Amino acid sequence: MTLYKALLAQLFGLITAIGINPLLPIAYSGLESFLILQSSTAMLCSTLLHQRRWWLIIHILFLPSALTLHSLELSAHWYLLTLILLTLVFWGTIKGDVPLFLSSTAVVDSVSQFITKESAQHFAELGAGIGTITVPLAQQHPQLVINAWERAPLPWAINVWRSRHYANSRCYRGDLWNCDFNQYDVIFAFLSPAVMPELGAKLQTAMRPGSLLISSSFAIPDWEPETIKQVNDLAKTQLYCYRINY
Ligand SMILES: C[S@@+](CC[C@H](N)C(=O)[O-])C[C@H]1O[C@@H](n2cnc3c(N)ncnc32)[C@H](O)[C@@H]1O
Structure with a gap:
């Protein structure tokens, strides 16, 4: 359920940014405003869907990180390796478990x-x-x-x-x-x-x-x-x- 909510929030953010960004004045309709629109809508949806607070950080970072990584043209193996590592560290987070934060x-x-x-x-x-x-x-x-x-x-x-x-x-x-x-x-x-x-x-x-x-x-x-x-x-x-x- 948590994963579906996250995907829904991202998707809604994307649709909003695709719909609104072209309507902005040329000076404000670049990639930055697209990302701001997408992530802020995703964050709003996430809040409305009662996702836990740490999802907000994921929603801000998701699309900018994906685009940055895409521009680096890395080999697909790195994505697989990162996915495996993240899965092993944040094992139950997708199902709603607490993620890893360290005590001082x-x-x-x-x-x-x-x-x-x-x-x-x-x-x-x-x-x-x-x-x-x-x-x-x-x-x-x-x-x-x-x-x-x-x-x-x-x-x-x-x-x-x-x-x-x-x-x-x-x-x-x-x-x-x-x-x-x-x-x-x-x-x-x-x-x-x-x-x-x-x-x-x-x-x-x-x-x-x-x-x-x-x-x-x-x-x-x-x-x-x-x-x-x-x-x-x-x-x-x-x-x-x-x-x-x-
Ligand atoms: C906020 S971190 C705290 C880490 C460590 N105790 C510290 O203080 O530095 C919470 C940890 O709880 C683990 N955790 C969350 N739900 C759990 C569960 N149901 N059973 C076992 N571990 C769980 C997470 O994987 C994560 O490593």
Whole structure:
């Protein structure tokens, strides 16, 4: 469905630009205005179709990137290779999964402090990407048992490689919803606002009472955080920390 919406938005942008661009005064009807018309209409459609916000960036960049690449006259193999790489990194994004964004080192430091404060023994990261969090934690906390859950094959493989020297870290390639949440003292997630209600509903009873959920950047609606840690990084990340009580 997500892919159909994206294609529809692009197509509508194209039709609008083809229809309106020739009607503009000659001075304004060049390629630039065609691209502006196409991408802004695609973005508007995407918003009206309730696509997630990151699609706006894709809609701005899609046609200009396609034209630029076309003008470079690259061999078809490069397109195939790029497609394979993007598919392996953004595995479930087309179906609505959260894409890969990396946490800052300041976030890693804050999570590490929580691990120490909680005297945590078992830690899980939901959507661990390339191990930005789990690799330094495995190094800093050799006694901590770390489970990194990641669905996209390439980030997972990179994390497996980066974690190869740390016996305390295990990378699972799979859907985070299949994780046994009950076994962890601390769970960290950096996902998206769209999944937070579902995550909250699931973790409310699936996590152990007394355990801690740290959600980077996105709050769980209607949940009262025990603390909100303001991280001193470029994105001014906030860590929403929820104590599980039921
Ligand atoms: C915003 S990135 C965070 C990456 C990493 N945790 C960090 O903080 O640097 C979200 C990650 O979650 C992964 N992801 C999204 N949905 C998932 C799912 N249902 N199961 C497992 N991983 C998922 C994505 O592939 C992506 O790598």
